[in-house]
Amino acid sequence: MNVVADPHxxxxxxxxPAPPAPYGMLxxxxxxxxxxxxxxxxxxxxxxxxxxxxLDTWKRVFSEAARLGVLQVHLSGGEPTARRDxxxxxxxxxxxxxxxxxxxxxxGVTPERLQAISDAGIDHVQLSFxxxxxxxxxxxxxxxxxxxxxxxVAREVRRLGLPLTINSVVHRAxxxxxxxxxxxxxxxxxKRIEIAHSQYYGWALRxxxxxxxxxxxxxxxxxxxxxxxxxxKGKLTIDAVVPDYYAKYPKPCMNGxxxxxxxxxxxxxxxxxxxxxxxxxxxxxxxxxxxxxEIWTDSPAFNAFRGTDWMPxxxxxxxxxxxxxxxxxxxxxAIAGDAAATDPACHKSxxxxxxxxxxxxxxxxxxxxxxxxxxxxxxxx
Amino acid sequence: MTEILVATGIPKLARGVRLRHDEARGxxxxxxxxxxxxxxxxxxxxxxxxDGTRSIDAIVDELASxxxxxxxRVATDVDAFLAGLVEKGMIEIxxxxxxxxxx
Ligand code: SF4
Ligand code: SF4
Numbered sequence: 001m002n003v004v005a006d007p008h009x010x011x012x013x014x015x016x017p018a019p020p021a022p023y024g025m026l027x028x029x030x031x032x033x034x035x036x037x038x039x040x041x042x043x044x045x046x047x048x049x050x051x052x053x054x055l056d057t058w059k060r061v062f063s064e065a066a067r068l069g070v071l072q073v074h075l076s077g078g079e080p081t082a083r084r085d086x087x088x089x090x091x092x093x094x095x096x097x098x099x100x101x102x103x104x105x106x107x108g109v110t111p112e113r114l115q116a117i118s119d120a121g122i123d124h125v126q127l128s129f130x131x132x133x134x135x136x137x138x139x140x141x142x143x144x145x146x147x148x149x150x151x152x153v154a155r156e157v158r159r160l161g162l163p164l165t166i167n168s169v170v171h172r173a174x175x176x177x178x179x180x181x182x183x184x185x186x187x188x189x190x191k192r193i194e195i196a197h198s199q200y201y202g203w204a205l206r207x208x209x210x211x212x213x214x215x216x217x218x219x220x221x222x223x224x225x226x227x228x229x230x231x232x233k234g235k236l237t238i239d240a241v242v243p244d245y246y247a248k249y250p251k252p253c254m255n256g257x258x259x260x261x262x263x264x265x266x267x268x269x270x271x272x273x274x275x276x277x278x279x280x281x282x283x284x285x286x287x288x289x290x291x292x293x294e295i296w297t298d299s300p301a302f303n304a305f306r307g308t309d310w311m312p313x314x315x316x317x318x319x320x321x322x323x324x325x326x327x328x329x330x331x332x333x334a335i336a337g338d339a340a341a342t343d344p345a346c347h348k349s350x351x352x353x354x355x356x357x358x359x360x361x362x363x364x365x366x367x368x369x370x371x372x373x374x375x376x377x378x379x380x381x
Numbered sequence: 382m383t384e385i386l387v388a389t390g391i392p393k394l395a396r397g398v399r400l401r402h403d404e405a406r407g408x409x410x411x412x413x414x415x416x417x418x419x420x421x422x423x424x425x426x427x428x429x430x431x432d433g434t435r436s437i438d439a440i441v442d443e444l445a446s447x448x449x450x451x452x453x454r455v456a457t458d459v460d461a462f463l464a465g466l467v468e469k470g471m472i473e474i475x476x477x478x479x480x481x482x483x484x
Binding site: 067 | 395399403404405410412415417469
């Protein structure tokens with residue numbers, strides 16, 4: 001429960017002030033997906049279908065999210081349309097006043113299905129493209145014919161009058177296609193494109209040697225995006241997630257841990273960010289045992305890096321501490337081996353040079369992908 | 382470039398744009414793809430009347446009488462505000478059927 005000032009009741013002062021309410025929630029409905037992107041943000045240990053939350057639990061979670069203050073829900077996965085009850089979830093979100101955003105890879109989504117999703121009241125569709133050409137999309141997603149199917153879905157989305165965003169994750173094999181991605185978005189009548197550089201956790205970390213772009217590529221990409229933004233102002237919104245491997249300061253990851261958003265996994269664990277499970281010391285609570293507001297306010301994982309008290313001295317005494325919030329905890333874990341360290345992307349970090357050297361070495365790495373898949377005993381991690 | 386809006390045009394929120402009251406924070410919000418906007422109180426009064434049936438003229442009339450302010454001034458404010466959202470693709474303006482304008 002939120003602590004509100006009420007002159008008629010006596011209340012004990014809360015031990016810790018309740019954190020401001022989250023705005024957004026990423027609902028990973030399933031880890032099932034027909035594609036196999038080597039940078040997939042799902043964990044290496046994928047949840048199987050038999051551990052997925054059922055419809056009633058998801059509905060309760062959406063209701064609790066709405067009461068907590070969540071305004072927008074991102075229905076994602078895996079491939080969210082693999083859930084046959086997706087439309088029921090959308091209808092429920094509409095009922096409780098939540099704005100719904102579908103994040104789909106599009107493969108296997110028929111026009112009839114899209115019609116049903118539209119009728120249920122979806123507000124916005126984000127469609128991923130792994131490449132700007134059929135050859136690249138099919139190669140990166142490891143699915144022949146994926147590109148053609150995505151084009152058909154995009155046209156159908158617009159025919160239904162739904163706003164469309166094109167999502168593209170860029171890395172060494174497709175970063176040169178950024179201008180073509182932008183043309184693709186324009187030709188598909190999308191009003192928005194997300195150009196996100198691959199983030200190195202989970203699958204992408206395994207594939208870093210095949211994904212890491214060179215410094216020249218990254219700086220070229222920044223210029224291209226800036227030029228396109230100016231040229232297409234009012235026509236196409238370009239949101240770019242910039243890589244910080246070659247940067248001076250880290251990204252303000254999640255705009256601060258436990259500050260604005262939360263993430264629910266297919267099996268009901270609630271995470272401060274989608275990669276948080278790469279931090280082994282954290283204790284995540286599950287919606288099967290706790291309400292969402294309890295988890296947001298009291299769970300150890302959310303409080304571990306909330307605010308600035310947890311920071312190392314280097315960050316705590318820095319004037320940027322409430323600008324970048326010390327950077328990314330998962331990146332600190334991956335590179336420094338300590339989730340509470342200053343993000344090594346920061347030039348003040350003692351590990352900054354080490355991280356840069358890693359990136360430069362990876363950019364020369366082999367281009368073989370270790371495709372995302374369910375790990376089985378004969379193909380273990 | 383700001384568009385000139387026809388006073389008889391009927392504005393409505395584009396698909397994917399929603400106005401709602403945010404109970405948790407006690408404020409109105411305008412929700413759009415990956416955006417949460419906080420319209421100021423004047424903007425909220427205008428947006429509440431953007432329902433796909435009222436014309437710009439009707440909206441101006443209603444606001445001018447509800448807040449007893451000079452109609453000219455209201456018209457200027459409403460026009461500027463709506464034109465901004467039209468430019469952002471958040472509002473669409475349908476033109477009324479010819480001959481229907483006077484009704
Ligand atoms: S990143 Fe690729 S593999 Fe992972 S869920 Fe999205 S489409 Fe599927
Ligand atoms: S020292 Fe910490 S707070 Fe300062 S810029 Fe670096 S990461 Fe950000």
